[in-house]
Amino acid sequence: MSGPNELARGLMQRGATLGEAIPLLRTTGLQAASDAALLSVPGFRRLHAERWDPPLPEPETLAALPVGSFGHAYAGYMEHYRLSADFFPIQSRLGADVTPTQYAVHRLNKSHDFLHVLGAYETSDADEIAIQSFVFGMAPVALATFLAEAAVHPDIRHDRYKHLRDIYSGHIQAEDFERGAAATALLGERLETLWEVPLEELRQRLGIAARAPGHLGRGGENSCGGFTALPFFTTAIRAA
Template structure:
């Protein structure tokens, strides 16, 4: 019997209600990463990003905030301000050298674009929504997420109080609805988000195949265990579609 593909195995783990921590030994092996490399290179746009090692800087948030209301860039800037966030929060080593594999490059892109994904998927920063957004990423790129989790788990900084939010997600169970949303939006991995900031957020979600969240999940409040700034939810039903 042929070996299950990473995507098939990820769907099975989701059906079993596995935790995010449980996916690490199953999907981060060298063999799984080699299969992941081939799958990633087949995603439209990803191979060129990988060949270029696309890694542009971001405009200042102040500049993004001047973009038209309703644009991706404006929503991203307001989201970051709302939660007092800064880019590149997670402790993970960048893999951009000539020896970086496609999966390692995908780990870097998913880490760097993490808050873009929060905005695109209408996820808050609460502990509950952090598990949800990681479930979304698991649907998009299961092996890359497993590698990210395995590397973050042993990073020397992860024991800092500011990363309790990250440490807690390992015990979180993969959320089926969010996994399926991510699986349907796999094309995100081939996108140059940094060039799409002026695009209307709703149209961008449609282009990327990101389905709306269930109404009861939009704008739900919750605690951020990192001790980060907790406030009223950012997303409203209108902003989530």
């Protein structure tokens, strides 16, 4: 039987949708394989053992960090799009029995907007599919678990989650999948301790390749009821 990463790559190569991938990656065997793969990522085993889950600093604290730093860029991104943390309708698990994959779901959910900034993804409908393709390349079973749980959450029918609902019919994007597959080191990082690190330096450290020129700054409608604005990643300063 193929492992989760091999199966995910095969699904990407045949142009599957994210929704089609969910049941194929939710088997008991692949959950166990996902747990083992995650525990092999440097740093992740300790994060899971600690149930590491630090609070976010106040936006004003991050905004005061040096221009070009990860924290300053994150604060600017959140302000630009009028976002708040903990957007997605999903119940986090951090108890003693949480599996590595379930803990990864929590970390990916909490760090979703960090990934937007690290990967230079806007909040548009198109870039939401792109960033989920990025996560699919990085942790396919964790993403499938997240999407399966979000799909049955009672709040998902709210207008503010329209482009989350639309994700299930979105095709896995090859470029973004490969960017995520190359950035698995991100899963073992304590991102909330890296606010002062220059953003471009952090991208290089995590193996996050630059987006193709035609995709960087790709704006468009945000149908989740969020704020549709000009793209954030449009200048050298913001992309730094």
